[in-house]
Amino acid sequence: MRQLFLALIATTGGLSALIWLTQSLRFVSLVVGRGLSLRVFLELTSLMVPSFVAVVLPITTFVVTLFVYHRLSGDRELTVMQAAGLSPFALARPGLICATVAMVVTFTLNLWIVPASYHEFKQYEFQIRNKMAAFMLQDGVFTKVSDALTVYVRERGHDGSLKGIMIEDDRVANSRATIFAERGTMLVVNDQPRVVLYDGSRQEIDHRTGRLTMLLFDRNTIDLTSSKNQENRSRDASEMSLSELLHPDLTQINIRDRGKLAVEGWRRITTPLTAFSFAMIALVAILRGAFSRHGNITRPLGAILSVVGLLALNLMLQNLAGRNMALIPLILLESAAPAFICAVLLFGPEIRAGRETAAIVRQTQEG
Structure with a gap:
């Protein structure tokens, strides 16, 4: 039991860390480009870790169980325990307990922790892309707040004051504007970053006539979020609760x-x-199977190929069921049937032997 759980924790943690490292690389450019700190990067990417654990835990449970029991078999420890009279169920009990714990942890992750953490991740990413980046304006640098908004500040004070401001606002396709202002101030209104500009001008070109129009202002307020429509973004399926997925509101999807x-x-x-x-x-x-003095790699290799085949079959069924919901029960069957079949193969002879022994005892008592 100790070997199983220690190996499971180490393997799951190591594999999850490796996946986190590879997946977090795509956010490096986002954080570095926005001028954000290492703390923000770690907070953002750490929210993805529960989903990684939920994905790898079934696989690492198989790998650890196979490795530990195969090593016990290679060291002849299983042979000694079998010769001492331990039944297949007694030998399999530590593996069954480990598998049950892994199953409960995966249930907890899938049904509660992963949806909540992924929702926080999407919210945090949205905040970085559309809000926090606006406060990372640097002196003498053209800061690309979004794909349609670029801001230049000649000088920025510690109190949030800005001097020498130029804004290229292309958020409205037919009304692209260039804004200049002598000074400005950063504000937060309803959790939205805004800059109040003083003594400036707004220049636009009428694409129909080709004429330049200029508006002079003493005071103007510019919203620095990339789009107001993005504030009400549609939620991803991974963010929804189980009830929302199985009983969705058809008016919203x-x-x-x-x-x-x-x-x-x-x-x-x-x-x-x-x-x-x-x-x-x-x-x-x-x-299950006869003991081999020289070891047997055939059964472990067959188990690995079986698991790979089940993973491939599961992906195929999910793709097909997405188009035809009548195939959804096959996903449940593919996930639970191997456990039932293996239980019959592993514990069936023991159960039959127990029944035969009980029948002989009854006959003896009746005789």
């Missing part, structure tokens, strides 16, 4: 996305079952 939402909901339910099924495959590969 596209009818074509209903199958994808249902598949996502059933994926959260069935993925934890695969952790138990994969562990059972590993137990059957090691505990």
Whole structure:
């Protein structure tokens, strides 16, 4: 039990860290380009870690169970325990407990922690892209606040005052403007970054006539978010709760996305079952079969190929079920059936032997 849990924690942590490292690289340019700190980068990317753990935990449970039991078999420890009279169920009990714990943890991650953390991640990313970046204006630098908004500040004071401001505002396609101001001040209104400009001008070109129009102002306020419509962004399926996925509000979603939402909901339910099924495959590969003095690589290799095949089949079923919701029950069957089949193969002879022994005892007592 100790070997299983220590190996499971180490393997899951190491693999999750590796995935976090590779996935977080795509956010380096976002953070560096916005001039944000290392703390912001770590806070943003750490919100993705629960989803990584939920994905790798069923696989690491299989790998750890297979490795630990195979090592026990190679060191002849399983042979000694079997000779001492331990049943297959007694030998498999530590692996079953480890698989059950992994299944419960995956359920907790999929149903509560991952949706909440992914929602926070999307909110934080949105805040960085559309709000926080506006406060990272640097002296003498053209800061690209968004794809359609560029700000230049000649000088910035510690109190938030700005001097020598130029803004290129292309957020409205037919009304692109260049704004100049002698000075300005950064403000936050309703959690939105704004800059109040003083003594400036707003220049636009009428594309129909080609004439330049200029508006002089003493005071003007500019919203520095990339788009007001983005404030009410549509939520991703990974952010929704299980009830929202299985019983969506059809007035809020596209009818074509209903199958994808249902598949996502059933994926959260069935993925934890695969952790138990994969562990059972590993137990059957090691505990069932004749002992070989020279070792046997065939059964572990067969178990690995079986798990790879089940993962590929699961992905295929999810893609098909997204188009045809009648195939969704096959996802549940594919996740739970291997555990049941392996339980019959591993514990079936023991159960039958117990029944036969009980029948002999009854006959003896009756005789």
